[in-house]
Amino acid sequence: MRTVIVYESMYGATRALAERMGEALTQRGGVDVVPVSGASRECLDGADLVLVGGPTHVHGMTTPRSRHAAIEAAAKPDATVEVDPDAEGQGLRDWLSGLDGGATSAAAFDTRMHGPAVLTGRASRGIDKRLRKHGFATVVDPESFLVEKDGSLAEGEADRAAAWAVSVARTTMTTTARSEQPAGSRTTAAPE
Numbered sequence: 150m151r152t153v154i155v156y157e158s159m160y161g162a163t164r165a166l167a168e169r170m171g172e173a174l175t176q177r178g179g180v181d182v183v184p185v186s187g188a189s190r191e192c193l194d195g196a197d198l199v200l201v202g203g204p205t206h207v208h209g210m211t212t213p214r215s216r217h218a219a220i221e222a223a224a225k226p227d228a229t230v231e232v233d234p235d236a237e238g239q240g241l242r243d244w245l246s247g248l249d250g251g252a253t254s255a256a257a258f259d260t261r262m263h264g265p266a267v268l269t270g271r272a273s274r275g276i277d278k279r280l281r282k283h284g285f286a287t288v289v290d291p292e293s294f295l296v297e298k299d300g301s302l303a304e305g306e307a308d309r310a311a312a313w314a315v316s317v318a319r320t321t322m323t324t325t326a327r328s329e330q331p332a333g334s335r336t337t338a339a340p341e
Contacts, residue, residue: 151197198254205261211241
């Protein structure tokens, strides 16, 4: 199974999650972890699963304006965050608008502040919606991972992200196996 993880990260938390997911998935096959700035259409060719994630800004996916504001905030003398090396350039919103998924399995994730989603927003919902709009087959509901006020991951979130990615891969493999079976046959889950 080949997985591609595409991420947008402003202060490094989403990148850290993507890298941790990639580490966890190497036992299941090839994995490419790619910042959105380097995610060409060709990098998705032959992928069995595409995981796409980004930070939550102003209750949803980043915009050019919110990305610019985040970079300006990090440049202030009293800033407690640093801009991720791949933060400048296009965001997920623009990248997703130019894709055609061809029914590739996919799942969306985001990073967001602590608090109810109704108050913080969730970029993963917008990512999920755009993945489906562009032909990807989302295999699980979008997922959020929490960050602290300083932009760092909340305790335990990296491990939770790794477990989530493995679960998504397992779901994808099961779904694929079922769709490849002849009509009338049954799949028996392999013991873990």
